[in-house]
């Protein structure tokens with residue numbers, strides 16, 4: 001029963017969120033925005049409005065591989081969004097520009113998230129040991145290590161939530177204020193960004209579920 005609650009339900013939520021984001025993205029990738037601007041243009045306008053001139057906007061390969069890297073100040077947009085003129089492309093580009101703005105204005109949750117990156121990546125590297133030794137073989141020491149690892153990952157995913165929702169909020173505000181999209185076009189943007197938001201909620205729930213499951217294992221002994 002416990003495995004259902006802690007592991008399988010979060011897993012199902014994650015799969016649902018992933019399917020939803022792919023479906024919504026695909027749908028609004030086919031709806032062109034009336035402005036005729038590309039994702040790159042939109043990101044560019046937003047950065048300029050905030051007086052940000054040291055962020056480079058680059059196209060990258062892959063589906064929904066879009067991200068902002070604060071260490072080299074690179075705003076990477078997947079080719080489909082960099083060159084694209086759809087509601088989905090503009091929404092995603094504006095969201096990533098939202099992260100660059102967070103960085104420029106010193107948004108606290110982003111700073112905290114950046115500070116957590118080194119310990120989070122070390123924790124991620126330990127996951128194979130924890131999963132095989134802890135979950136599968138029930139080795140006590142690795143269950144203990146797993147609790148630490150998932151504690152770090154859960155905190156990281158939790159801090160990621162305000163960062164992601166704030167970037168989407170900044171995207172919506174800017175797309176309207178800069179007159180890039182009209183209110184009827186914002187529906188598609190909101191749906192795309194909300195669907196993406198759910199994948200971060202699912203990631204948090206999955207980490208928390210793993211953490212609680214391991215804690216539960218130590219209680220049984």
Ligand SMILES: [Zn+2]
Nearest residue numbers: 095099164167
């Ligand atoms: Zn984001």
